Amino acid sequence: MAFIFARGGSKGVPNKNIRPLAGKPLIGYPIETALACGCFDDVVVSTDSPEIAAVAREFGASVPFMRPAELATDTASEWQAWRHAIRSVEAASGAFDAFVSLPATSPFRNVTDVTACIETLEADPEASIVITGRRSERSPYFNMVRMDEHGYVHVVIPPDQVLVRRQDAPQVYDITTVAYVSRPRFILDADNIWQGHVRMREVPVERALDIDTPHDFFIAECIAKAYPGIHLTR
Template sequence: MPLRPFNIMEDKKSRVIAFIFARGGSKGLPGKNVRPLAGKPLIAHSIDIARRCQFVETVIVSTDDEEIAAVARSHGAEVPFMRPSELATDTAPEWLAWRHAIEWVRTQRGDFDIFLSLPATSPFRTVEDVEACVRTLEEDAATDVVVTVRAAERSPYFNMVVLNEDGKAELVIKPTSAVSRRQDAPVLYDITTVAYAARPQFILCAERLFDGIVRTVNVPAERALDIDTPYDFMLAEAIARHRFEA
């Protein structure tokens, strides 16, 4: 069944706050959050999409980096606090940064209904992708979190291997029936960083994403790129030239 059209007046009861989590210590691609892409800093693409979503009350950037904070403010986001250094290391789970941001908002501005995370590293999402996540969460009271996914290109049933103790390759998951073609393998999806929509209380109480009831929104591959390496950024520049400059 197709999702109903998004109606901002109908959904006005939900208080939605968008967050962008962008720490300053990226090692794979230094300075990636403020690196220019299609004429503006990478993080600005996420801020712009969040600000175009009429149901979003405000856009808050959580960062430990003053340069990122300044860029975020210049593009219309709030940076009302700096992320504690212990939540901005290579090993600190972002889940804890999510909790910190939720607790800050609850303490300073009161309860809200939907936590919306729009990572800075996913610049090609659309407003419709974000709306679909919020709508999916609202339509099922039992759902704790909605994640975006894309069709997986590799399958542990067909073309992903591990090496055994003898150094020989084996399928990650051995199928119980013959799988001679990729089409015969179970349909699988990759989680993307396009958007996460969740109930704040779930994040505060759970230890990890899949502790709760998770639903998905499928996005096409061309909108699902997650920039983490120099190669990813090169690919993003090629996509941007086609998408933004054509």
């Protein structure tokens, strides 16, 4: 089952989830990608907004329930929204084997990004959840620092030996919102991602953008023009 969580009260970018990106509502991108995967029993949108629900249905998603207001505030836990969606679907349709969250704020994921995460979960019976990440441009071993109580700065993670190039530091990744794939039972039983065995699939930078600010939207417009149809490629 694919899920897209899109509340209506975005403050950083008002009406973000239905704001047009290259002429298409933002939420249309993950819906189209999920449908193009061809592996989901349903593509479900969890929202508190009738306007978002209407747009979601236009693009072919189902909205079988509305999200409670207490799970749609800017301080509400996404994990609790996941639990609510799982329980709502199971109550109506029975159990399902894989929960796939495709946030609307990451419009440039493609079909292969999603199916690769599903395959990674299926291939490892011990895995609880699969996340996505991109190679970080900064490293806590080399050029990320913290400030001590005296105002001096230090490398966040002191390396075992002196590093003269960032490339010599251990590879680190920025978590992206491209996809989260989990066994539903894990989400219902655990309190967060890190209580389980976590796998990761790497995605390239051009597909890893997470839209959170007007500046991010500007960058997204540039990417959409440079890579038309990027979200439907395999």
